[in-house]
Amino acid sequence: MKKNLISLGLMSGTSGDGVDASLIKTNGLDEYKVLKDKYFKYDSNIYRDIHTLKEKIHKISHLEEFHSELNELERKITIFHAEIVKKFKIDDKAIVGFHGQTIYHNFKEKISRQLGNGKLLSQLTKKKIIFDFRSNDILNGGQGAPLAPAFHHLIALQHNINLPVCFLNIGGISNITIVKEKNNFNELFSKDLGPGNCLIDSWVRNNSNKKFDEGGNLALIGTKNEIIFEQAQELYSNRESKEKRSFDINDFDISFARGLSLEDGVATLTDFTACIIGEELCSAISKFNGNVKEVLICGGGRKNKVLIKRIKENLNKNFNLKLIDNYKINGDFVESQAFAYLAVRSIMNLPISFPSTTGCKKPTHGGIYIEN
Numbered sequence: 001m002k003k004n005l006i007s008l009g010l011m012s013g014t015s016g017d018g019v020d021a022s023l024i025k026t027n028g029l030d031e032y033k034v035l036k037d038k039y040f041k042y043d044s045n046i047y048r049d050i051h052t053l054k055e056k057i058h059k060i061s062h063l064e065e066f067h068s069e070l071n072e073l074e075r076k077i078t079i080f081h082a083e084i085v086k087k088f089k090i091d092d093k094a095i096v097g098f099h100g101q102t103i104y105h106n107f108k109e110k111i112s113r114q115l116g117n118g119k120l121l122s123q124l125t126k127k128k129i130i131f132d133f134r135s136n137d138i139l140n141g142g143q144g145a146p147l148a149p150a151f152h153h154l155i156a157l158q159h160n161i162n163l164p165v166c167f168l169n170i171g172g173i174s175n176i177t178i179v180k181e182k183n184n185f186n187e188l189f190s191k192d193l194g195p196g197n198c199l200i201d202s203w204v205r206n207n208s209n210k211k212f213d214e215g216g217n218l219a220l221i222g223t224k225n226e227i228i229f230e231q232a233q234e235l236y237s238n239r240e241s242k243e244k245r246s247f248d249i250n251d252f253d254i255s256f257a258r259g260l261s262l263e264d265g266v267a268t269l270t271d272f273t274a275c276i277i278g279e280e281l282c283s284a285i286s287k288f289n290g291n292v293k294e295v296l297i298c299g300g301g302r303k304n305k306v307l308i309k310r311i312k313e314n315l316n317k318n319f320n321l322k323l324i325d326n327y328k329i330n331g332d333f334v335e336s337q338a339f340a341y342l343a344v345r346s347i348m349n350l351p352i353s354f355p356s357t358t359g360c361k362k363p364t365h366g367g368i369y370i371e372n
Contacts, residue, residue, distance in 0.1 A: 004025050005347070006095075007094065008340060009024065009336040009340025014171060014249050019040045019084060021038050021088065022336035022337040023035040029350075046076055053069060060106065063103075074117055075120070077100070078120045085127060090127065094127065096127050096129050097339040097367075099114060099116070101116060104250070114132070118132065130342075130343040133147055135366075141360050143246035145246035146169075147342060149354075149357045151338035152177040152334075163180060164292045167298065169299040172196055173247050174193040176191065176281060178292060180288070185354050188357050189287075193277050194276040196277075199254050202254050213266050214303075215305055216309075219263075219306040223267055224264070225260055228260070235256070278310075279314060282315060282316055295320065295321045299331065299332075342367065346369065
């Protein structure tokens with residue numbers, strides 16, 4: 001008999017602005033039910049500290065150099081998550097999937113560092129915690145990301161979405177999952193495409209008192225600088241390691257836009273991001289002989305109307321690009337629901353990543369379990 005568990009997924013993405021929290025009921029296999037979704041905004045001090053440290057940490061040695069600051073921020077982030085868990089008032093049988101805040105990710109160095117102390121969270125909440133989802137995948141030859149594909153497969157299954165289908169998640173980093181067949185994790189395909197919101201957000205933060213380009217309004221006002229845009233495209237096309245499945249925000253920078261106005265910088269970076277997503281998406285889907293017709297967009301980037309419009313302009317017209325919300329799925333909480341689901345799979349000792357999703361050598365379990 002398939003047993004359903006209650007699981008709370010906590011996800012803080014690369015935007016570092018807050019925590020998406022999702023309470024679901026799932027058997028860890030082929031069914032789930034969303035009980036509650038809620039967003040919790042970080043206070044200004046945590047938000048500032050996350051982005052200050054992200055700008056300092058560009059290589060593995062920096063983790064040791066800024067060890068004390070990272071530990072202090074990790075403590076604050078964990079306490080913030082503990083308050084969220086308490087607000088959900090889950091019982092002792094429920095589990096918590098605690099992703100934490102990614103501060104450094106480099107699969108070549110076999111490290112993916114998330115700020116979030118699972119032991120402390122368990123002590124503060126007296127709950128069962130699953131954390132550190134990515135390390136075991138990396139140790140097994142994978143790139144540690146993307147991890148949501150198993151849940152994308154479940155979404156397609158439960159909502160009777162025609163297969164094959166492509167999920168396009170636009171968070172700080174953009175990534176895709178292509179679900180080819182029902183009940184066959186080994187036929188999933190996924191990879192990071194490149195930047196999502198990260199370049200645009202970084203430019204806006206550095207050049208204004210705003211955190212992001214809400215709705216694409218700044219890009220709408222600005223004008224793309226053609227010379228800088230073409231130079232950036234050339235640099236990107238000549239980059240090393242084109243076969244990466246996972247990216248860190250440190251893989252990209254906005255220095256090429258230096259000197260532009262706020263609005264022109266946003267317009268240029270928006271077009272640059274859309275061009276990469278469009279080209280990489282077409283390249284990935286082309287491997288499936290034209291069978292993938294529908295692309296479902298989730299993540300915060302789907303609310304940037306200019307970015308979505310530009311992506312469409314860079315796509316083959318045969319694709320039907322639409323919001324995942326059309327299936328009555330809240331596109332803001334797919335990732336947090338995913339980590340609630342993965343936590344249940346972890347506690348059941350089921351794999352959460354696969355050779356075709358992260359490049360790991362075999363289907364791989366993930367997550368560390370701790371109970372106070």
